[in-house]
Amino acid sequence: MPLRRRTSQRQAIAGALDRAEGPLAPQEMLQSARQAAPRLGIATVYRTIRNMLGEGTLAVVRIPGEVPRYELRRQDHRHYFRCRRCRGVFALQGCPGNFNAIVPRGFSLEDHELVLYGACRRCRTGRQKPARRKTANASASLAPRVRLTGTGRRAVPPVARKDQRL
Ligand SMILES: [Zn+2]
Numbered sequence: 668m669p670l671r672r673r674t675s676q677r678q679a680i681a682g683a684l685d686r687a688e689g690p691l692a693p694q695e696m697l698q699s700a701r702q703a704a705p706r707l708g709i710a711t712v713y714r715t716i717r718n719m720l721g722e723g724t725l726a727v728v729r730i731p732g733e734v735p736r737y738e739l740r741r742q743d744h745r746h747y748f749r750c751r752r753c754r755g756v757f758a759l760q761g762c763p764g765n766f767n768a769i770v771p772r773g774f775s776l777e778d779h780e781l782v783l784y785g786a787c788r789r790c791r792t793g794r795q796k797p798a799r800r801k802t803a804n805a806s807a808s809l810a811p812r813v814r815l816t817g818t819g820r821r822a823v824p825p826v827a828r829k830d831q832r833l
């Protein structure tokens with residue numbers, strides 16, 4: 668494959684990850700990135716995932732019972748909402764924290780995972796197929812509070828990596 672096309676396909680995949688409301692499964696990445704790179708195939712998606720994991724610009728998000736999903740590496744840790752209808756996974760804003768309050772006396776809390784389940788806004792309002800793109804106010808409340816902009820921050824190693832937690 669010509670280098671230039673490979674580069675633009677990778678940009679299309681990175682763009683899909685950047686505008687998503689949460690981590691994407693490979694098929695979701697393919698679907699979204701094809702808006703910018705119509706000839707993109709799933710093999711290129713998987714190769715790009717491997718490359719970006721190797722570079723440390725991508726993080727794995729594991730929801731129990733689901734295929735691994737991926738998001739651009741970020742510094743803050745966050746949690747997810749899994750829609751039972753469209754199976755989409757959306758980033759939550761912030762973390763409730765204070766889990767020590769429910770840990771038995773004498774225990775030492777080291778880490779936590781949190782996944783909420785329910786119906787996303789688009790499924791609740793009856794639209795058939797959720798577009799993973801952000802539009803107007805429609806997705807504002809589910810949008811990540813911290814958005815990655817530019818390319819500089821993505822190269823910074825995060826303090827807490829989702830895939831390194833116990
Ligand atoms: Zn949904």
Ligand SMILES: [Zn+2]
Nearest residue numbers: 744762763764
């Ligand atoms: Zn948390």
